[in-house]
Amino acid sequence: MAVEEINWMSGGPQGSGVDTAANIFGRACGYGGLYVYGRREYHSNIKGLHSYFHLRISGNEVSANVNDVDLLAAFDAETVVRHINEVVSDGGIIVDKDQVETKVLSIPTLTYELRSELRQYLDKKGLGDSLSDLLADAGKSGVHVFQVPYMDLLKQIADKLKIEQLSKVTRMINVLTIGISFGLLDYDESLVEKAIRTFFAEKPRIVDMNILAVKTAYDYAKQNFQNNFGHKLQKIEIDEKRIFISGNQAVALGKVLGGCRVQTYYPITPAADESEYLEAHEILKTKLGEERGAIIVMQTEDEIAAINMASGAALAGARAATATSGPGFSLMVEGLAWAGNSEVPVVITYYQRGAPSTGLPTRHGQDDLRFALHAGHGEFARIVLASGDIRECFYDAAAAFNYAEKYQMPVIHLIDKAMGNSSQTCALFDSSMFKIERGNILDETQLIGEYKRFKFTESGISPRVFLGTKNGVHWYTGDEHNEFGHISEEPANRTLMVEKRMKKLDLIEKEVPIEERINFFGDKNAKNIIVSWGSPKGAIVEALQKLTQEGFNLGFIQVRMMHPLPKEYLTDALQNTEKIIDVEMNYSGQLGGIIREKTGIPIGFHILKWNGRPMTTTEVYEAVKLVLFNKAPKRQVLTYGS
Amino acid sequence: MALKMSDFKTDVFVDWCPGCGNFGILASLQMALAELGLEPHRVVLVSGIGCSGKPPHFVKTYGVHTLHGRTLPFAQGIKIANPELEVIVMGGDGDGLGIGAGHFVNAGRRNIDMTYLIHNNAVYGLTKGQASPTLRLGLRTKSLPKPNINEAVNPIALAIVSGYTFVARVYAYDTKHLKEIIKQAIQHKGLAFVDILQPCPTYNDINTKDWYAGEDRKDPKTGKPMSRLYKLEEIGYDPLVKDLSEDIAKKLVAIEKAQEWGDEIPLGIFYKNELVPTFEARISQRIPFYVANAPAKQQISDETGASVADLSEFFEELKMS
Numbered sequence: 001m002a003v004e005e006i007n008w009m010s011g012g013p014q015g016s017g018v019d020t021a022a023n024i025f026g027r028a029c030g031y032g033g034l035y036v037y038g039r040r041e042y043h044s045n046i047k048g049l050h051s052y053f054h055l056r057i058s059g060n061e062v063s064a065n066v067n068d069v070d071l072l073a074a075f076d077a078e079t080v081v082r083h084i085n086e087v088v089s090d091g092g093i094i095v096d097k098d099q100v101e102t103k104v105l106s107i108p109t110l111t112y113e114l115r116s117e118l119r120q121y122l123d124k125k126g127l128g129d130s131l132s133d134l135l136a137d138a139g140k141s142g143v144h145v146f147q148v149p150y151m152d153l154l155k156q157i158a159d160k161l162k163i164e165q166l167s168k169v170t171r172m173i174n175v176l177t178i179g180i181s182f183g184l185l186d187y188d189e190s191l192v193e194k195a196i197r198t199f200f201a202e203k204p205r206i207v208d209m210n211i212l213a214v215k216t217a218y219d220y221a222k223q224n225f226q227n228n229f230g231h232k233l234q235k236i237e238i239d240e241k242r243i244f245i246s247g248n249q250a251v252a253l254g255k256v257l258g259g260c261r262v263q264t265y266y267p268i269t270p271a272a273d274e275s276e277y278l279e280a281h282e283i284l285k286t287k288l289g290e291e292r293g294a295i296i297v298m299q300t301e302d303e304i305a306a307i308n309m310a311s312g313a314a315l316a317g318a319r320a321a322t323a324t325s326g327p328g329f330s331l332m333v334e335g336l337a338w339a340g341n342s343e344v345p346v347v348i349t350y351y352q353r354g355a356p357s358t359g360l361p362t363r364h365g366q367d368d369l370r371f372a373l374h375a376g377h378g379e380f381a382r383i384v385l386a387s388g389d390i391r392e393c394f395y396d397a398a399a400a401f402n403y404a405e406k407y408q409m410p411v412i413h414l415i416d417k418a419m420g421n422s423s424q425t426c427a428l429f430d431s432s433m434f435k436i437e438r439g440n441i442l443d444e445t446q447l448i449g450e451y452k453r454f455k456f457t458e459s460g461i462s463p464r465v466f467l468g469t470k471n472g473v474h475w476y477t478g479d480e481h482n483e484f485g486h487i488s489e490e491p492a493n494r495t496l497m498v499e500k501r502m503k504k505l506d507l508i509e510k511e512v513p514i515e516e517r518i519n520f521f522g523d524k525n526a527k528n529i530i531v532s533w534g535s536p537k538g539a540i541v542e543a544l545q546k547l548t549q550e551g552f553n554l555g556f557i558q559v560r561m562m563h564p565l566p567k568e569y570l571t572d573a574l575q576n577t578e579k580i581i582d583v584e585m586n587y588s589g590q591l592g593g594i595i596r597e598k599t600g601i602p603i604g605f606h607i608l609k610w611n612g613r614p615m616t617t618t619e620v621y622e623a624v625k626l627v628l629f630n631k632a633p634k635r636q637v638l639t640y641g642s
Numbered sequence: 643m644a645l646k647m648s649d650f651k652t653d654v655f656v657d658w659c660p661g662c663g664n665f666g667i668l669a670s671l672q673m674a675l676a677e678l679g680l681e682p683h684r685v686v687l688v689s690g691i692g693c694s695g696k697p698p699h700f701v702k703t704y705g706v707h708t709l710h711g712r713t714l715p716f717a718q719g720i721k722i723a724n725p726e727l728e729v730i731v732m733g734g735d736g737d738g739l740g741i742g743a744g745h746f747v748n749a750g751r752r753n754i755d756m757t758y759l760i761h762n763n764a765v766y767g768l769t770k771g772q773a774s775p776t777l778r779l780g781l782r783t784k785s786l787p788k789p790n791i792n793e794a795v796n797p798i799a800l801a802i803v804s805g806y807t808f809v810a811r812v813y814a815y816d817t818k819h820l821k822e823i824i825k826q827a828i829q830h831k832g833l834a835f836v837d838i839l840q841p842c843p844t845y846n847d848i849n850t851k852d853w854y855a856g857e858d859r860k861d862p863k864t865g866k867p868m869s870r871l872y873k874l875e876e877i878g879y880d881p882l883v884k885d886l887s888e889d890i891a892k893k894l895v896a897i898e899k900a901q902e903w904g905d906e907i908p909l910g911i912f913y914k915n916e917l918v919p920t921f922e923a924r925i926s927q928r929i930p931f932y933v934a935n936a937p938a939k940q941q942i943s944d945e946t947g948a949s950v951a952d953l954s955e956f957f958e959e960l961k962m963s
């Protein structure tokens with residue numbers, strides 16, 4: 001039985017429980033065997049400014065948003081104002097009855113830009129300035145408006161709970177909207193209860209309050225909006241084990257799998273959640289039994305300390321990582337070059353966000369590919385990986401340590417805000433195939449005679465010894481050095497030492513299987529090929545499926561190892577391609593430029609976006625289709641988002 | 643077999659200017675290591691950039707010559723990963739109190755069991771003599787175009803308020819005293835800081851060996867120079883905090899003592915407190931096996947190469963059924 005796809009959005013002021021609502025809603029759907037993909041959008045603010053969660057629910061696995069909203073659960077008037085035009089024509093809006101007369105232009109948290117836009121919109125359409133005018137207009141195009149007296153319902157709940165102060169229950173507006181939503185969607189109420197129980201696991205009283213709130217709202221919807229709403233949601237039986245996980249958590253789990261034992265960080269959005277999650281789980285269960293695994297999470301004084309502390313830990317023999325985003329990585333650059341020069345296996349998880357400077361601190365972007373590739377003075381070897389979805393976040397986070405140790409160089413693992421802060425259901429990660437590869441390490445028993453940390457070898461890789469190993473005394477320096485690690489400015493040594501470090505990149509080209517460096521989707525012999533990296537993957541794969549079904553001939557190369565770039569593969573794959581379409585979330589088409597630099601093949605078409613909101617399947621589909629129809633300019637700029 | 647000072651020497655040429663105070667520091671350190679019987683492979687010397695950054699290359703222990711100002715982060719990372727190591731950090735006054743001042747303060751908060759030596763020459767030696775953060779206001783050392791326009795930072799006072807639990811000052815040419823204090827600093831349980839007054843004959847023509855020795859102020863009676871340096875232990879100063887209730891008082895006295903400069907410069911231990919739990923002790927409260935099974939020592943894969951991680955508890959929390 002096909003399950004209807006539902007796009008549900010909840011929105012309200014920051015601090016009013018939007019995340020909680022989305023988490024409970026998502027869980028309830030997940031418990032019913034449905035797939036969930038949820039994107040979180042918020043301002044750089046703690047309380048008061050608008051935030052929302054866009055959840056896509058489907059019987060099939062989903063990994064991107066579409067432009068549509070089928071049901072909008074608004075905690076406040078501003079949510080309606082901001083998202084009303086995303087609601088599809090037979091969709092619905094849940095709104096507080098007491099707020100429908102709100103004068104929309106006077107909503108204090110609207111920005112200057114949005115207010116001007118709204119004023120023009122109202123003028124153009126000849127609408128009054130009450131929320132009810134906007135709602136009535138939407139109603140004309142078939143949108144159902146469900147007015148719910150939030151305060152009355154809360155009062156009923158407070159009475160039942162014998163709570164006198166209404167302010168003690170107003171926090172539950174979020175849960176009310178969940179109850180209304182599921183009532184409208186006719187979904188199994190017991191699954192919602194279960195979601196509440198697990199979400200508030202340790203607080204029985206809160207569980208009871210919230211369950212009562214959901215029930216009250218659910219019943220209210222059933223009684224008052226009987227059969228008004230066309231969209232329904234049904235659970236399905238599955239026998240697969242699934243998890244509901246965010247990108248931040250997936251990276252953390254990957255690090256645990258990969259044997260990370262020291263993680264350093266300085267708080268920054270959207271990276272900090274990962275480190276906090278790790279710290280909360282610092283004692284690790286291992287197959288070796290009790291007391292055998294723990295990760296030390298260090299909150300440092302700045303990102304300079306973070307990277308250098310991680311490097312120090314790596315020299316001592318612990319698998320070590322740090323996590324940050326653009327501003328923090330900027331501070332890490334000198335340390336990165338030190339690690340490159342001293343061949344330190346340190347892992348940097350880099351969550352990109354809209355930049356430059358503080359940029360869009362809580363919004364999405366892929367502006368930093370070139371920065372990750374080139375950061376640091378001088379020439380040194382590094383690996384840059386880019387995950388395309390939550391599952392890849394997990395596997396790549398683990399693999400990053402193998403690359404770092406095998407090739408003795410820093411690894412930058414690029415994630416982005418869209419992935420880091422999105423949550424989705426997926427099958428339990430299978431880690432049975434993953435092996436830990438630590439590369440060439442000598443212990444005390446293997447150390448006889450003179451040891452040279454930077455011994456010249458054919459591959460460029462010198463056997464490594466951890467600080468503290470008997471008979472292995474050696475030196476590190478950020479200066480150019482000789483084989484022992486002592487300072488050397490001799491020209492002949494310099495020539496060889498730079499080459500030693502750099503030629504490890506050739507080894508990577510030779511050794512790392514192409515399947516770990518790219519993913520290919522669609523027709524291998526396609527005339528039209530999309531190239532991209534990072535989180536647009538989900539929207540591209542879905543658009544590609546749709547376009548292929550429509551008979552278009554299309555392939556998609558997702559580059560996962562950004563450096564060293566799989567240039568031979570790309571040359572082969574792209575040289576006879578009619579249309580190469582570069583899709584990425586930045587202004588200048590950074591991957592496209594790099595492909596051209598490394599392969600000499602020019603990129604015909606760019607589909608770009610930098611408004612801080614991730615690409616949706618809908619807009620990628622439409623933009624690619626224009627290219628295939630020969631109707632697209634060389635450069636299309638996508639703008640969807642709220 | 644007893645270790646000798648020569649066991650800690652490498653054959654790398656020591657490239658400081660003749661008469662540099664760093665020679666005294668290097669020799670004292672090597673003597674201290676030998677006398678403490680620390681096997682070379684158990685010791686990691688971490689340094690920054692400057693003339694003071696060179697010692698690891700001259701000492702036959704593990705050596706990590708890092709970035710300008712970043713000694714402490716590297717060193718803390720090493721020590722956290724393997725608390726069995728004896729980590730000794732050395733760096734310049736510019737390194738530790740200028741560019742690295744943020745790390746200086748924050749390391750104090752952690753009280754990781756390490757030793758930190760600052761080569762305090764009041765100049766930026768390796769960049770040819772600019773003013774360092776410890777040069778006093780209005781002084782004009784040899785290569786300054788104008789007199790120093792900034793106040794000096796007080797390393798002793800800063801260390802005390804930042805939480806260092808062993809704070810001492812020594813003089814680079816008094817190698818016997820220097821060696822003893824370095825030994826005590828290494829043996830101290832917690833983060834030890836030693837401010838080493840280090841003449842730089844090339845660029846600092848004010849705080850010279852002669853100046854410290856008081857060659858410019860001879861005793862009118864004996865005609866002998868009156869040294870500007872005196873030892874706290876000789877005046878019965880007691881730096882040790884024996885009970886936490888006396889901690890603040892001891893700190894205040896130490897900070898007051900640290901203000902003395904000019905004709906009376908105290909050397910020795912200003913403050914010592916082993917009642918403050920070290921980072922190792924703090925983390926062991928949460929992870930009881932932290933020291934016994936340290937991050938760098940943990941087995942992370944089995945014989946087949948599979949990860950030892952068991953993710954089942956994570957999955958249990960995240961599961962959707």
Ligand SMILES: Cc1ncc(C[n+]2csc(CCOP(=O)(O)OP(=O)(O)O)c2C)c(N)n1
Pocket residue numbers: 691692693694695710733734735736737738761763765766767768769774
């Ligand atoms: C980030 C950075 N900025 C500047 C320098 C240049 N530099 C090298 S040594 C030094 C100053 C050294 O002074 P100090 O730390 O007091 O050490 P000393 O040479 O006096 O022992 C500076 C500024 C550098 N290496 N790195």
Ligand code: SF4
Pocket residue numbers: 657658659661662663664693763767768841842843844845
């Ligand atoms: S410049 Fe000063 S500190 Fe540097 S080696 Fe020469 S005398 Fe020593």
Ligand SMILES: [Mg+2]
Pocket residue numbers: 692734735736761762763764765766767774
């Ligand atoms: Mg100096």
